[in-house]
Amino acid sequence: MSADLRVRVEAIVDTGPAGEAGAVRVFDLRPIDGHSLPAFEAGAHIDIVVREGLVRQYSLFNAPDETHRYMVAVALDAATRGGSKHLHEWVECGDILIVSAPRCHFHLVEDAPFSVFIAGGIGVTPLWAMAQRLLALGQPFSFHYGARKAATAPLLDTLRETLDTNGIAFETAFEADGGARLDLARIIANAPEGTHFYACGPRGMLDAYVAAGAVRPSETIHLERFAGASEAVTEGGFEVELARTGGAFTVPAGQTILETLKSHGINVPHSCAEGICGACECRVIEGTPDHRDSVLTDAEKASGQTMMVCCSGAKSSRLVLDL
Ligand code: FES
Missing domain, CATH: 3.40.50.80 (Nucleotide-binding domain of ferredoxin-NADP reductase (FNR) module)
Known part of the structure; x- marks a missing residue:
């Protein structure tokens, strides 16, 4: 997760019957030191460390010119991996949460005619x-x-x-x-x-x-998207070379690029691990990615300049990444 910020849960507002699927809990998050929070672009999200080892992404819905708070809404969903349940059941007003700086891959064209x-x-x-x-x-x-x-x-x-x-x-x-x-x-x-x-x-x-x-x-x-649109590439059988730090690794069947790099002790920033948050984006220096994320546009995917290593693979036998 990128840059950690500590925020205090200022207020919680519930919509719908508490504890039932579909109930929504709104969190008003304030900086603990009274300073401003990093500004954000409309469409941005933050990572929230829901509990140790569990990070989830939530879109900011307050007005983007507000820097005194971040507002997120969390729907209770029994089908998720536990992030919403924990936030609904365990987090209270006054708690301190660790969140990331806002990231935005969902951009607004502000001068569109409509x-x-x-x-x-x-x-x-x-x-x-x-x-x-x-x-x-x-x-x-x-x-x-x-x-x-x-x-x-x-x-x-x-x-x-x-x-x-x-x-x-x-x-x-x-x-x-x-x-x-x-x-x-x-x-x-x-x-x-x-x-x-x-x-x-x-x-x-x-x-x-x-x-x-x-x-x-x-x-x-x-x-x-809130969930990955495609399965991650885990066929393996290609090589990943790291241009900055050196090293070349073969991605085996059953693993993603991210998993392979982690297994070799290489830490690539990441968060959702399912191609929806953009945290693991890497610049591609050589080779052709096999994109599976929901972050890049079709044009960005076609250009092959960057890729999400948590879910995307390679169409070429070798990828050189700016890592
Ligand atoms: S970690 Fe979220 S897109 Fe890869």
Whole structure:
């Protein structure tokens, strides 16, 4: 994890029935020394050391011009590896947490003629930071928010009030309340030319969004995933050479590049280990990566200049990395 910061849990606000799947807990994190926190870009996330040995990523949803606090929302999800459960059950107001400086791989095009945000459940968080940024800039956008139930939809009241006050089109869809799903094809088709689209939510919604967005220029279709979209490359059988520190290692079958380097005592910064946070990004000096991450854009992947070593492999027999 990059640069450690110590923050105090100033406040906790619950949405939905505590302890039940789908319940959302909002954490207001403040610097312990009264100084400012590092500034962040709309769409950024931080790593939180949930407990020793367990680091998870959470998007910042407060306005990006705030440096006195970081706000994150954590949905209780029985299917996760324990990060949300621990934050829901064990963390209390006044606790000190270790977090990273913010990182951003989900960039907002601030001067687009129009923007469309499509949120699914807890995926609303990075999009809400982006929307607040566009509000501050006076840029036009619409916001479309789907969730299972209104009662557990994170930040719903805040969004409704702020967007209504500012005259921003706000569409909601709550399936378990008898509503339909967001009609992604319609939303995308109805947006004016030059619109940039941003989506974050569950995998099925994002796959449908990518399919619906195929009618638009690919550079206008932005998304962030909370879980890796592809399995890591573990076929092995290629060599990794480290240009700066020296050493060459064969990646064996059953291991990722990151695992191989760790087994040789080489410490590469990393966090999620599933291709979604960008912490393990390395510059590629020679060779062709086999990309499996959800961080780089298609154009960045095609350029082959960098790669995520936690999940991506090699199409060539040898990779030279700037490590
Ligand atoms: S560690 Fe998160 S993308 Fe590799």
